[in-house]
Amino acid sequence: MFVCAGLAAPKELKNTVMPKDVNKIRVIDSHTAGEPTRVVVDGGPDLGVGNMAELRDRFEEKAHWLRTALLSEPRGFEAMVGALLCEPTDPKSAAGVIFFNNSGVLKGCIHGTMGLIKTLEFMGRISTGSHDIETPVGTIKAELREDGSVSVTNVPSYRYLSNVEIDVEGFGKVLGDVAWGGNWFYLIEGYGPEIKLINLKDLSSFSIAAMEALEVANILGDDGSKIDHVEIFGPPSDPVKSDSRNFVMCPGGEYDRSPCGTGTSAKLACLYASGKLGPDQIWRQGSILGTVFEGEVMPLEDQKVIPRVSGRAWVNGETNIVIDPSDPFRFGIG
Secondary structure, three states: OOEOOOOOOOOOOOOOOOOOOOEEEEEEEEEEOOEEEEEEEEOOOOOOOOOHHHHHHHHHHHOHHHHHHHHOOOOOOOOOEEEEEEOOOOOOOOEEEEEEOOOOEOOOOHHHHHHHHHHHHHOOOOOOEEEEEEEOOEEEEEEEOOOOOEEEEOOOEEEEEEEEEEEEOOOEEEEEEEEEOOOEEEEEEOOOOOOOHHHHHHHHHHHHHHHHHHHHOOOEOOOOOEOOEEEEEEOOOOOOOOOEEEEEEOOOOOEOOOOOHHHHHHHHHHHHHOOOOOOOOOEEEEOOOOOEEEEEEEEOHHHOEEEEEEEOEEEEEEEEEEEOOOOOOOOOOO
16 A cells, blocks of 8 residues: 555654554665665555645655654665655556655655666556656656666756856865756766775765855755755766766765766756757766666757656565664664
């Protein structure tokens, strides 16, 4: 049964009620190109009815406990992304979903959508073909292909600002583009540490400093939202397999193990706006781990595009999360 209803939350957290007995939350885990997704399929909080944007707001206000319980130690870890499976408002849709991570709720998540599609297949809810998924930023289409890969048609994406200069502490002047791909991104190329796993600590420090510089400079998206993702690009590790390699820092201070679906969408929009990618071309975006997403664009007006991003996800676990009132860390550590 689809959720968005069930377990109440603890009274020590805002606008919540402590569960009296031991409760269970059923989750199915997957990873997409190395990036984990934990989907809540039963036992989730009661968010009432509404579209995914409304339910997302209620989740943010009342269900902080679920996010910390699932994604924090001792059950989870900082890089894990959560997804609450919800009843869709349109019966033609396969599902509704709210994504969240270690720092809060997310607007969209392409790698998580790929994981969700493989989870729905694992549950026997869907088979190969095209499926509508309702998200807080709109309904997106996801295709489960015969070879097991998943293609996600994202929301309209676009480059908002180009060659935006910021002063990054410890690194100096940096130029980058601001783009929307379902989340807001600052995209950097030609600055910062070389994109290799051995440089993980330096890449993290540089991207977090860039995020802080954006905030200090009051550089925002065109809707006034914080730019909460930084994406650094460099040459591919293997030109035969990919066209570029990236490092993506997400809100909460953890990097994306996958090439990042919304980040790839933002990159595609920038490439199209610069005349470097046509509607008949495939862009292969490599990750810090060497995994690859393939992307293409369908042009709209005003240099906006509809990105389509394809990749692979694998279900790798199914369990019941136990919320025991006597457990001091039932809602996570920290």
